[in-house]
Amino acid sequence: MSLVVFMIALATAVNGLLAGLNTDTALVKLPARRRIGAVAYATFARGNDLGNGLVVYPLLGIGAALLTVLATAVAYIERSPMEVLLPLSIASLLSILHSFATTRAAPVMLSIKDAPDDEALLTAKLDRFARWHAIRATFQVLTFFVLMWALVVV
């Protein structure tokens, strides 16, 4: 297995796991706030996103983006054909966009930590977080799919 194939496979694995995490949050976790209310959901988020999430998200988020950019750099250095460089470049761009969306979503979630248990206030914060999270989840799933495209054509 060449270095570029190994790097793309590794990036695909980590990005796949992050895509699963993001999708689960967008489709299963966040909609639960409409059933149990914003205050109860914020209590859960303080133990989840602001619990182990403070370690898991940065580790996987930064790791996935770094591996994607690194795989792209290796492909450029090894002068891989354009059909490989194209999906890798797109994946790197999507990773950067995911990171940007995270810089908007994360502060909203962090602000929930010390926010008072006010239903209206927490509803507004969680709705804002859900919007940015939906955007970053979309970028993340696309990154994963584009990396698989690179893996098929490499």
Add this chain to the structure above:
Amino acid sequence: MIDTIVLLVVAETALNGIAAGASLDQSIKQLPARHRIGVVAYSAYSQASDMGNGIFWYAGVGVSAVLLSLATVVVAFVQRVSPVHAVPIAIVAGLFLLHMLITLTRAAPILLSQRRAQEAAKLSIIFDRFERWQTIRVLVDVLIFGVTLWALVSYIG
């Protein structure tokens, strides 16, 4: 022109990656949160998520993944693919059997039983038991994703 078997393995990789990530989230973030917020608050969340959209999402992803795996095994058998590709494809199918067995006979019934429990002590026992089976399940999930990726990489070059 991409072969049918490669398309199936790509689809499997996509679905199994999403499923493994969701399972990992459950094990390393969601379940440990009950120790911070208390098991009653956690149960309220779990019933709204795992038994809300979760029922459709997890069942949809799970059933689709199993069907895709079966289809891949059938196509691999019909096309008489070489052992280099057939071995990981067969391992994935075997791991799915194990996953289904754990989910349907252990993990899912334990999680659903929280509906009948009200007291914190009972809920603690239920979530501790669920966590043990979920730990095995997440290992199988990540393994399935890894082996599917191995199957995909086996078609490179």
